[in-house]
Amino acid sequence: MNLIGLQTLARREVKRTFLILNQVVWPPVISTLLYFFIFVIGFGRAVGRMEGLPYVQFLVPGLIFMNVVEASFGEAAASLFLMRFSSSIQEILVAPLSYPEMVLGMLSGSTMRALVIGNLILLVSWPFGGPLPHSWPWYLALIVVVSVLFSSLGLVMALWAESFDQLSIASTFFITPMVFLGGVFTAAGAAYRQLPAAFRSVVFYNPMLYLVDGFRTAITGHSNPFSIQIAGLLLPMWTLDLVVATLGATLAFLLAMVLFSRGFKLRT
């Protein structure tokens, strides 16, 4: 096992993050502050409580989730794509690194960025009445799992894309809409009740719903009161949160591993 090689790859990703602070670290902080300005200071009183939580407590876990997703996907996708684009990926391909080492090295880099940004959002929300994690271990573990999920997808996109334009397809058409519809700003229950009966169950097919709820549960200690019936079993929402997160992360990770081990667009 080339552990030093793996660490060097992760270190390279972290270094990249700190060299492009204005692109990747300050924007999430500033947008979080702007969301507070609009939703907490502006609408907060009108919104009142949501799913039994004060609105700021409801909102912060969602914002952390959203930024963890963006940081993980963005780091993995942009970094690997730029390496392919500039051929600097060759430096890594000629080194004695196995495919799992390459993937793990890149994923640890983007997961570290996700951890930094998630906690930064937590920190800037705190003076505005934001919550501190109800369970630190669950909160940190979720960041890691969700980050592995979206970093792996980022790697897959970076291999697939042939241009920056193609690279943006996933976030523009899938990730961002699904995150926004996944209950970051509004309760899933509210959306559920507003939709025509035929579309109601669609809400629950959005995997982001469970990931957001996972964050909310870990941070505030309150899960979505919905229970979901699958194959005759009435499952509380938080169990599904765990299943979606771990299953999603495993599948995405395996997909990235398969593409790497085939040398897909890496080795000719």
Place this chain on the structure above:
Amino acid sequence: MKAGIPPAATAAEAIALSDLVKCYGSLRAVDGISFTVPEGEFFGFLGPNGAGKTTTIHCLVGLATPTAGSIRVFGNDVVRDYRAARQLVGLCPQEFNFDRYLTNRETLLYSAGYFGIPRNECQTRADELLKRFDLWSKRDETSVKLSGGMKRRLTIARALIHRPRILILDEPTAGVDVELRLELWRFLKELNEEGLTIVLTTHYLEEAETLCKRIAIIDGGRIVALEDKDALVARLAGHRLRVVYARPLDRPIAIPGIEVEGEGQQVTVQVKDPGQIATILAQLATFGQILDVAVDRKNLQDIFLELTSRSRSVAPETLAGKRLS
């Protein structure tokens, strides 16, 4: 460091290619080539653009996966024992491929890291290499600000950071001016004298003549010549004498021991020894009034044409048979 444990049995064979084939779709970019490079040799790998040089190099260093055949580096198969094999090889790629987020010193340190060398063990070596290749004053800048020659030297320093025993240079002097070329040649000669095995691809015959001990010529994915540089140059190099007569000749040119090509007013003579040119010219003058004379040195292109036309006319069945096997 790690690159110091050769498998004793095959230590003398730095590189062994055996029936290497690399296909891209229906294109056979490398079509069954075999050769070995002993340790310590300066080996030239020549061929025109698209002949398969870079593809072969890419198979050797791990940037491409061979379709068939095998490559061994000090006895380690580059696919099966890739870790051991890659540890022993340093690559200077044709195109600059530096990481844009790293300074020049970091370029060396991170590369060492990818090769599994702890940071505290490679700092001194990185500084030595930066000084040796005259990059010390640029150590904290990024590669973007370096001149072409400096970038080229940085690729060599980077290739050497993990103490490989083989250095592979893919067209290091393409597009480099004369002064820089001479400087690079000096560095490469020094490294080879220190015991490093060097494989150089180029399409400049002069470069191969100056540096290499043995030369392989590849064309259309096949080896068309593989021998000692001196033997190859003696056999194939030479001069070409072109003569234009004032009027069409009334009798054919017949000079014993000299082969004359062409007809009408213009003829061409291949001359091995430049000392003969004057004699041959005098003999040619006896056949008619000479209007114009041109002498040029045969270049690699001519040698290619000779070798490839010969390999295609002499043994097409053998080659076809080889392809099927």
